[in-house]
Amino acid sequence: xxxxxxxxxxxxxxxxxxxxxxxxxxxxxxxxxxxxxxxxxxxxxxxxxxxxxxxxxxxxxxxxxxxxxxxxxxxxxxxxxxxxxxxxxxxxxxxxxxxxxxxxxxxxxxxxxxxxxxxxxxxxxxxxxxxxxxxxxxxxxxxxxxxxxxxxxxxxxxxxxxxxxxxxxxxxxxxxxxxxxxxxxxxxxxxxxxxxxxxxxxxxxxxxxxxxxxxxxxxxxxxxx
Amino acid sequence: xxxxxxxxxxxxxxxxxxxxxxxxxxxxxxxxxxxxxxxxxxxxxxxxxxxxxxxxxxxxxxxxxxxxxxxxxxxxxxxxxxxxxxxxxxxxxxxxxxxxxxxxxxxxxxxxxxxxxxxxxxxxxxxxxxxxxxxxxxxxxxxxxxxxxxxxxxxxxxxxxxxxxxxxxxxxxxxxxxxxxxxxxxxxxxxxxxxxxxxxxxxxxxxxxxxxxxxxxxxxxxxxx
Numbered sequence: 285x286x287x288x289x290x291x292x293x294x295x296x297x298x299x300x301x302x303x304x305x306x307x308x309x310x311x312x313x314x315x316x317x318x319x320x321x322x323x324x325x326x327x328x329x330x331x332x333x334x335x336x337x338x339x340x341x342x343x344x345x346x347x348x349x350x351x352x353x354x355x356x357x358x359x360x361x362x363x364x365x366x367x368x369x370x371x372x373x374x375x376x377x378x379x380x381x382x383x384x385x386x387x388x389x390x391x392x393x394x395x396x397x398x399x400x401x402x403x404x405x406x407x408x409x410x411x412x413x414x415x416x417x418x419x420x421x422x423x424x425x426x427x428x429x430x431x432x433x434x435x436x437x438x439x440x441x442x443x444x445x446x447x448x449x450x451x452x453x454x455x456x457x458x459x460x461x462x463x464x465x466x467x468x469x470x471x472x473x474x475x476x477x478x479x480x481x482x483x484x485x486x487x488x489x490x491x492x493x494x495x496x497x498x499x500x501x502x503x504x505x506x507x508x509x
Numbered sequence: 510x511x512x513x514x515x516x517x518x519x520x521x522x523x524x525x526x527x528x529x530x531x532x533x534x535x536x537x538x539x540x541x542x543x544x545x546x547x548x549x550x551x552x553x554x555x556x557x558x559x560x561x562x563x564x565x566x567x568x569x570x571x572x573x574x575x576x577x578x579x580x581x582x583x584x585x586x587x588x589x590x591x592x593x594x595x596x597x598x599x600x601x602x603x604x605x606x607x608x609x610x611x612x613x614x615x616x617x618x619x620x621x622x623x624x625x626x627x628x629x630x631x632x633x634x635x636x637x638x639x640x641x642x643x644x645x646x647x648x649x650x651x652x653x654x655x656x657x658x659x660x661x662x663x664x665x666x667x668x669x670x671x672x673x674x675x676x677x678x679x680x681x682x683x684x685x686x687x688x689x690x691x692x693x694x695x696x697x698x699x700x701x702x703x704x705x706x707x708x709x710x711x712x713x714x715x716x717x718x719x720x721x722x723x724x725x726x727x728x729x730x731x732x733x734x
Contacts, residue, residue, distance in 0.1 A: 306534055306550040313531070317598065324602055324719060325531040326702040373542065377549055477551040481706035494549060 290507055292393035292445040294436050294468065298400060299333065299455035299476030301380045301495060302408045306477070307370035308332045308363075315362035316343070319355070323347055329477060333456030335399050335429030336360055367404065376412055377475050379496025384412060386499060392507055393443045395419040397435040399458075419443060430458040433466035440468070451505055453498060457486045471498060471505070515732055517618035517670040519661050519693065523625060524558065524680035524701030526605045526720060527633045531702070532595035533557050533588075540587035541568070544580070548572055554702060558681030560624050560654030561585055592629065601636055602700050604721025609637060611724060617732055620644040620664040624654040624683075644668060655683040658691035665693070676730055678723060682711045696723060696730070 299305035312328045327346055331339045340359055344351045351359070387394050395418060398405050402422045409420060419442035426434035433447075440447040452463035455476025463470035464487055472483030475494040483491045490505070492498045503509070524530035537553045552571055556564045565584055569576045576584070612619045620643060623630050627647045634645060644667035651659035665672040677688035680701025688695035689712055697708030700719040708716045715730070717723045728734070 303549050303551075306531060306538070306554070309531055310535060314598070322600060324528050324700055326528075326700050329531070329702055373539070375547060475549055475551050477554055477702060479704035479707050481710075482704050485706075 287449065289449055290392065291449050291451045291469075291505060292395070292440070292443050293387065293505075293507075294439045294450050294452045294463075295394065295396050296333070296430075296452070296454035296456070296459045297396055297398035297405055297408055300453055300459070300473055301377060301384075301396075301412055302374050303377050303475065304371075304374040304408070305329070305332055305455065305475075307374060308367060311363050311366035311370060312339075312343075314366045315359050318362055319359060321347060333399060333454070333476065334431060334458040335423065336363070338429070338431075364404070371404075371407060374408065374411070377473075377494050377496075379494060379499045380412060383495045383499040384414065386502075387507075388415060388418075390509070393445055395421065395439040395443050397421045397439040397452075399423055399429040399435065430456075431461040431465065433462050436462055436466040436468060440466075451489070457482055460486045460488050473498065512674065514674055515617065516674050516676045516694075516730060517620070517665070517668050518612065518730075518732075519664045519675050519677045519688075520619065520621050521558070521655075521677070521679035521681070521684045522621055522623035522630055522633055525678055525684070525698055526602060526609075526621075526637055527599050528602050528700065529596075529599040529633070530554070530557055530680065530700075532599060533592060536588050536591035536595060537564075537568075539591045540584050543587055544584060546572060558624060558679070558701065559656060559683040560648065561588070563654070563656075589629070596629070596632060599633065599636070602698075602719050602721075604719060604724045605637060608720045608724040609639065611727075612732075613640060613643075615732075615734070618668045618670055620646065620668050622646045622660040622664040622677075624648055624660065655681075656686040656690065658687050661687055661691040661693060665691075676714070682707055685711045685713050698723065 309329045313325050316323050331342050340356050402424050405422050421435050421438045423429050426438050428434050436452055440450050447467050450468045452468045452470045455473045460470040469489040472488035472491040473494055480491045534554045538550050541548050548568055556567050565581050627649050630647050646660050646663045648654050651663050653659050661677055665675050672692050675693045677693045677695045680698045685695040694714040697713035697716040698719055705716045
């Protein structure tokens, strides 16, 4: 561990590199509606990015009731189905492809760590042209997703970098919280629809609009051209 | 004008009384995509609630180009078409119907002032059971929509109440800004997906989660049971 070394970057995927948060929000909304559950959309928005299991638990709490294991599974399946319909409209966020290419070209280590499954992440990795050598940690590979630290710890381990020398990049406060639990600094991006202050309030180190904003400020993280 | 009198309430509609912001966001996203314009969804989200004309201008600016009058019209029509498909899923927000009924029952004056058109507002007024005696000011009736003050000034005039004795209730910062320009206090609701701090930053007097949050705190506005 050497804090003066250039950090490695651990990226969240949905809302951070691809513009998919609002589609996830409406997919959850439609899964809940189909199950006869009426939950306002903004409350769903503020839960996206956390583990799907925790998200469903949190929504159940906000509805003031419990879900059975079968209900949880049915909701998750309904969300996945609804999202698949919207997925073709998901695009890389501004600067995402250029940022990842630049990091790769200059030898900066980076990885992806997402609360999503390998199945939903796949098409987005293709759109982003993520090289096959880059570690991608999904929900399938760790016991707990965000805001637990496991995804980011696994990504750092796969890179062979101390987590304390990693900067997490995410669009939701669940990324920032998971980063802090893991012992990494966190950069917040506004591209998932949280406000700057919400990121700052939970302890983000820096906040940028989107991947392009991060790309042109890499030197603020000690990544020099 | 008597500041010690009980205030009248001027309500925004989308995101304030009905849960429609995220559908409007994706309808704009799909209208822009169909026109070959790639704008990240969160930037659209932060523009919803302002006048459609200003919204399109603001999006053009963020895309770094100008739209012709024909393009603006085509985008607005495409948004309206895409929204009509999603509109059946729009529901009243928690507490909205109870709040309006309670205000009516106790004789508190209230009105609705929306940047939307009469055509899109209609079905939502039905879902909310807005009595025909309640003034509803839409985009069709004023020269400029929010953040210009015209909608709220017209609503206060229709109620016969001084604007300085009105409290505007809205979910977007455009409501708060229009209220301040008009000379009214503004209450922010989180149900449109803005954060508490974004409302406070532009000068909201109070911020609640949703109409139910406002209903149980009416006495904070000097509206007593």
